[in-house]
Amino acid sequence: MPEATAAEAGYLKMAAEFSFRARMDKSSAQGPVFQSASGSVVRDVNGKEYLDFNSGQMCSALGHNHPKIAAAIKEAADTMIHAHSSHYNVKEVELAAAIGSVVPRPLQKSLFGESGADANEMAMMIARKYTGGHEIASPHISFHGLSDATRAVTFSGWHANHGPLPTGTYALVAPYCYRCPLAQTYPACEFACLKTSFELLDAQSTGRPAAVITEPLFSAGGVIEPPIGWLKRLQEMCHARGMLLICDEEQTGLGKLGAMFGFERDGIVPDIVTIAKHFGGGVGVSAVVTSAKIEEKVVEAGYAATHSHSNDPLICAAGTASIGIVVDENVPARAAHIGARVIERLKDLQQRFEGIGDIRGRGMLVGIEIVTDRQSKKPDGATGNGVARACFDKGLIFSVRRNGSVLRFVPPQTTTDAQIDDAMEILETSFADVLKAKRVN
Ligand SMILES: Cc1ncc(COP(=O)(O)O)c(C=O)c1O
Structure with a gap:
């Protein structure tokens, strides 16, 4: 590890003294300390540049510091930063209309938040108010x-030592086909995961189910792609029980997977959709979107949701600008191109490295699963973590999931072919170095 420079050491000393360390990925108090960013590159206080294949916290997928986002924020800052949340303001209404122009009907009405979590909370409460039920399920x-x-309803981790949690939530068996928990094979399985899950759900329910909330492609869980047809069958099974389907498109929506929304691949329109992350181009804004029919009923039922900043002109302006970028720069097409090139290069690497067991994902959300060998499929988190660390040191950032056995790549839409090639070369060298070190030890 390189010696910390005086500037970096100063920031780390301050962080050690004053920063609360509840980070999701438990990195110790060490560098780098980031300072600036543009497009697909971030820089630390030492001036070292990194290719950011994590898009920050996946929120800069439109490119860091996109000039249209910066301009929208500046304009709002000069005009009106904050507004009363019981009255409409221009930027808020414009944002609702912009979302209305990119969602398929009957989705139409938007309510804003400031984070992915608060949009999902609102979505669940809307489903509860609409159905009169309270139980919510989500894949494991x-x-x-x-x-x-x-x-x-986050079952991929972070439950242990955080209880008690709200009751009335259930896990469904997720469609993790590479490691089917039911030892089935698609399509012969005929979605045994859904059949089993709903048998369990029906048995456990107090008769007051409200919704299933799901990602259309599971990001934090390990870039796990449900087979085509799963989402449609899930919606049918929800509706058969009077439950709504909430699609959490916070990671996957607004062009990221090569279409405006992830659910489009399955030919459905969910009852409620949430958007966040790269919505806002890096600024904290989120939305829950539903039909006029659902909105009408829950508002009549007295639903109220507001946060101090959730219709602020500043964040709403960033939201509208981000939708403008998605449409004007054809982000779905950019994402499809980037994904195809990354996957092609990963397939080349797979020929060379037995440990790359699976390659999956769509558009700007791609993952590889690292195994000791393709026969046993034993997860190899040690190698995955080693490769990620080596890449990081060489100036390539991405994240690891499933204890290191999944490497997840989220390059911003600004990423050029040359940057993809650079990233894949760093990955290749790092793999070779880690495997060599393993052989020597
Ligand atoms: C699919 C999904 N939903 C919700 C969230 C939570 O968003 P936030 O961290 O903004 O609350 C995340 C964050 O990674 C996410 O990936």
């Missing part, structure tokens, strides 16, 4: 946030 590899209400 899901991630919907770390507030209490969303942590209760």
